[in-house]
Amino acid sequence: MSSDSDDMPLAKANRRVSAAHISKDDDKAMDKAEAKTDYAPEGVSVRNGPVLDDKMDVDEPATNGNAKRKARTSTAKAVNYNVDGSEGESDEDAAPLAKRQKTAKKPAESESDDDQPLARKKASKLPPKNDVATVGIDTSDDEPLNTKLAKQKASIEKKAEKEAKAIRAKESKAKKPTPKKAVKKEESDSEGDVKPKKRKPNGTASTKKTNGVKKEESDSDVPLAKKAAVKKTNGRAKSEDSSSTKKGKGKKDESEEAEEVYRWWDAPKKEDDSIKWETLQHNGVVFPPPYEPLPENVKLLYDGIPLTLSVEAEEIAGFFGAMLNSTHNVENPTFQKNFFEDFTEEVRKTGGAKDKDGNLVEIKEFSKLDFKPIFQYYDAKNQEKKARSAAEKKADKAAKDAIEAPYTTCIWDGRKEQVGNFRVEPPGLFRGRGEHPKTGKVKRRVTPEMITINIGKEAVVPAPPEGHKWKAVQHDNKATWLAMWQENINGAYKYVMLAAKSSIKGQSDYKKFEKARELKKHIDRIRKDYEKDLHAELMADRQRATAVYLIDKFALRAGNEKDTENEAETVGCCSLKYEHVTLKPPNTVIFDFLGKDSIRFYDEVVVAPQVFKNLKLFKKPPKTNGDDIFDRLTTTQLNKHLTNYMPGLSAKVFRTYNASYTMSTLLQGLKNNNASIQEKVKLYNDCNRQVAILCNHKRTVGASHEAQMEKIGDRIKGLKYQKWRTKQMILDIDPKQKKKLGAEYFELDEDLDEAWILEHQAFLVQEQRTKIEKKFQKDNEKLVADGQKEMKAKELAERLEAADELEKKFKRENKTKKVVAEGKSPTVEKYEAAIKKLDERITTMMLQAEDREGNKEVALGTSKINYIDPRLTVVFAKKFNVPIEKFFSKTLREKFTWAIESIEDDDDWEF
Incomplete structure (x- = not known):
């Protein structure tokens, strides 16, 4: 790799850069200084999970000023248009990055040349350290947990090295032509074929570890998971679920509506992989509804004066007014500034703002704008929408689905495929993610004149809305998008693609995981080479090796060049700056920066001594804040180097490989015992959790986690209370059972105190009332739908008497300390059977609670969906x-x- 600055981007070339070569004197001096150091075991994260607090104390130095890493909900949902035409988006982080940077005090100079951690104890709460409960590994001896994690990771890497060598040796052997005499006729049909696997006498394949799960001989030929029968015909399959074969009067056979599944994995591979389709037909896109002007009595106020605005300016004012309850955004100074600039520009362009007499009102200060009347109007409409009956909501949804139905699918090479995001994004205010500098700017309405349609040559081009035309129509069969336009915020292109469950997306996922499997063959050579180059004389080679080490060991993203004026300054490994890396002797590195989606990435990791030394070298004066750590390396250069090992290899493949290979290895240690389903699920999740920890996939504890855990705890207590009442009923019908089973058996669980019982009883009574009321409402809606009269309030009052009786029963029990037997023909045996079932439910729920608590800081979903x-x-x-x-x-x-x-x-x- 060239080390000349000419090869580097301009942004990097203008900053301080490291020397092209590392002098032997510098190398020896650093080695000598650290010769007697007792290093911690490398390759593990010290902390588990991201930063817990998004507020950074300005009284302490906080040189990064980065935002908290915040939990996110899925963005895969369909777009739901609000009454103002805006799209529902998730809230982002609160205080702007720039504001925090301005208020942060300059850090005091360190007495030593080693860095001080960027996130001080008072500046923000650090992630918790790894603990036994979270990691879920045996710690029966006194060996430190991080040492065990490091050993476990090293063991997995050693296994990977052996496997890689074995795979290459096997492939090399298979490629060598075999003499005809050495091949028996029954074992080979052609020269060079590999011998088939030996079979056991009973005809089953010899036992081997598959998928990381030990295969048991006893069930080798028995399918353990019941699955619907599948008929395969020409690469297609029809599901033949038993339910589809059931026939009933007045019911349509379900099999008629069951769509065929295109089994592309069984279909012959295309000669030209770049050709994505031969024929393509679709119906275009769904546009958001047009803007509905506000009523005459609803006005934006400026310094108390009601304003008359153009429709265009009024719509923009409505975007802000409709979201006043999202204080997280509307109180953000950056959000306010960007909105105010776009809004006032629109006002000027469209004739200005006028008072009731038609006089122009100059809007100069954001603080004088009052959006409350607009908010109250939209809020009232939302409440009215929510208050609709279930039947009305169902009818509205059915009508909407009917309108959108033609757009949900396309015909791709003669088969029906699901379309993903067929709705055009509605106009609104851009929120961005994290600390985006453009948050609050107006997302303009997308018109047909901005949209390019991609469709087959022989297909009918979908008609644009009346009075409009498409920007262009093209027939690019090497593209997988159906429509495309450019948004106005960042100039990015938006594409309408097929849905996640489509064959095209499935093939993309398949290729991703196959590429990770291919990396298995080369991982030992890659690791051996970068470990060697950690000592390279050329600075470019040493930086590249150090970057690959960090990407492989700690799942850092590679990172790309950013236009920092227009985009949030997010970074990855190759774009790390001086202030993002803190060195803590002897060999702990603290990363603190804004990562993907402007989410704060904070981690403390233990690295190899040579890597620690290299990072110290890369930060050597005169480098300071703002300078690049890897100043002689770009993501492009890194990925180009990786393709020397295998075609298509890039930095992101390491995340997929490490997660999948680690999961496979962990599953090899599992035994199929007689555990319950829930215990087996937890067993799987424990492995998944270790993958997330060992591969550094972490998440923020969700804001609702504590409430959810409390809710589960109350449900467990509720079951224990139910069990205690059932035991008391046994005593009611047979008091002798107390002597037979022992007094302790009938005692109240220590988790249940009197105050909680009273609260729980009130909850049960209210729960029953709510159920009765909902059932009454549902029955009435059904009667109206059938053209009959609604039931009167008297009927509801009679039904609610059951809840009143339950309340009286609890009061009697609390007073007499006796529970009367319930149910028809109660017997001790029936109650004992009920208690057994309650015990099973309690055990299952406690396992779920333990599982959820263990997963709170580990991104199991991320690992399972994207990387395993x-x-x-x-x-x-x-x-x-x-x-x-x-x-x-x-x-x-x-x-x-x-x-x-x-x-x-x-x-x-x-x-």
Whole structure:
């Protein structure tokens, strides 16, 4: 790799850069200074999870000034238009980055040349340290947890090295032509073929570890997960669920509506992989509804004066007014500034703002604008919408679905495929993610004149809305998008693509995981080379090796060049700056920067001594804040170097490989015992959690986590209370059971105190009332739909008497300390059976609670959906006889149909 500054981007070339070569004197001096250091075990993260607090104390130095890493909800939902035409978006981080940077005091100079941590104890709450409960590994001895994690990671890497060598040796052997005499006729049909696997006498394949799960001989030929029969015809399959064969009067056969599944993984591969389709037909896109002007009595106020605005300016004012309850955004100074600039510009362009007499009102100060009347109007409309009956909501949804139905699918090479984001984004205020500098700017309405349609040559081009025309129509069969336009905020292109469950997206996922599997063959050579180059004389080589080490060991993203004036200054490994890396002797590195989506990335990791030394070298004076750590390396250069090992290899493949390979290795240690389904699910999640920790996939504790845990705790207590009442009923019908089973058996659980019981009883009574009221409302809606009269309030009052009786019963029990037996023909045996079922439910719920608590700071979903090969999950479910629904939701089962179906009959598949 060239080390000349000419090869570097201009932004990097203008900053202080490291010397092209590392002098031997500098190298020896650093080695000598650290010769007697006792290093911590490398390769693990010291902290578990991201920063817990988004407020940085300005009384302490905070040189990064970065935002908290915040939990996010899925963005895969369909767009729901609000009454103002805006799109629902998730709230972002509160205080702007620039503001925090201005208020942060300059850090005092360190006495030593080692850095001080950027996130001080008083500046922000650090992530918790790894603990036994979170990691879920055996700590029966006195060995420190981080040492155990490091050993576990080293063991997995050693196994990977052996496997890589074995795979290459096997492939090399297979390529060598075999003499004809050495090949028996029954073993080979052609020269060079590999011998088939030996079979056991009973005809089954020899036992081997597959997918990381130990295969048991006793069930090698028995499918452990019940699955619907599948008929394969020409690469297609029809689902033959038993439910579709049931016939009933007045009911349509479900099989008639079951769509065919295109089994692309069984279909012959295309000669030209760049050609994505031969024929393509679709109906275009759905535009958001047009803007509805505000009523005459609803006005934006400026210094108390009602303003008359153009329709265009009024719509923009409505964007801000409709979201006043989102203080997180509207109180953000950057959001206010950007909105005010765009709003006042629109006002000027469209004739200005006028008072009731038609006089021009000059809008100079944002603080004098009052959006409350607009907010109250939209809020009232939202409340009215929410108050509609279930029947009305259902009818509205059905009408909306009917309008959108033609746009939800397309015809791709003669088969129906699901379209993903067929709705054009509505206009509104841009929020961005994290500390985006353009938050608050107006997202303009997208018109047909901005949209390019991609469709087959022979297909009918969808008609644009009346009075409009498309920007262009093209027939690019090497593209997988159906429509495209450019948004006005960042100038980015937006594409209408196929849905996640489509065959095209499935093939993309498949290729991603296959590429990670391919990396298995080369991982040992890559690691050996970068460990060697950590000592390289050329600075460019040493920086590249250090970057690959960090990407491989700690799942850092590679990072790309950013236009910092127009984009949030997010970074990755190659774009790390001086202030983002803090060195803590002997070999701990603290990363603190804004990562993907402007989410704060904070982590303390233990690195190899040579890596620590290199980072110290890369930060050597005269470098200071703002200078690049890897000043002689770009992401492009890094990925180009990686392609020397295998085609298409890039930095991001390491995340997928490490997660999948680690999961496969961990699953190898599992045994299929007689555990319950929930215990097996927890077993899988424990492995997934270790993958997330060992591969550095972390998340923020959700804001609702504590409330959810409290809710689960109350449900467990409720079951324990129910169990205690059932035991008391046993005493009511047979008091002798107290002597037989012992007084302790009938005692109240220590978790249940009197105050909680009273509160729980009130909850049960109110719960029953709510259920009765909802049932009454539903029954009335059904009567009206059938053209009959509604039931009167008297009927509801009679039904509610059951809740009143329950309340009286609890009061009697509290007074007499006796529970009267309930149910028809009560017996001790019936109650004992009920208690057994309650015990099972309590155990299951406690396992769920333990699982959820362990996962609170670990991104299990991220690992399972994006980085762990879904085929590993499918095989685990199959081998351990766990329904796949326990791991994949309906949406994910559709997304990973290829994984579920492709290895249905392949017991020998392994990552």
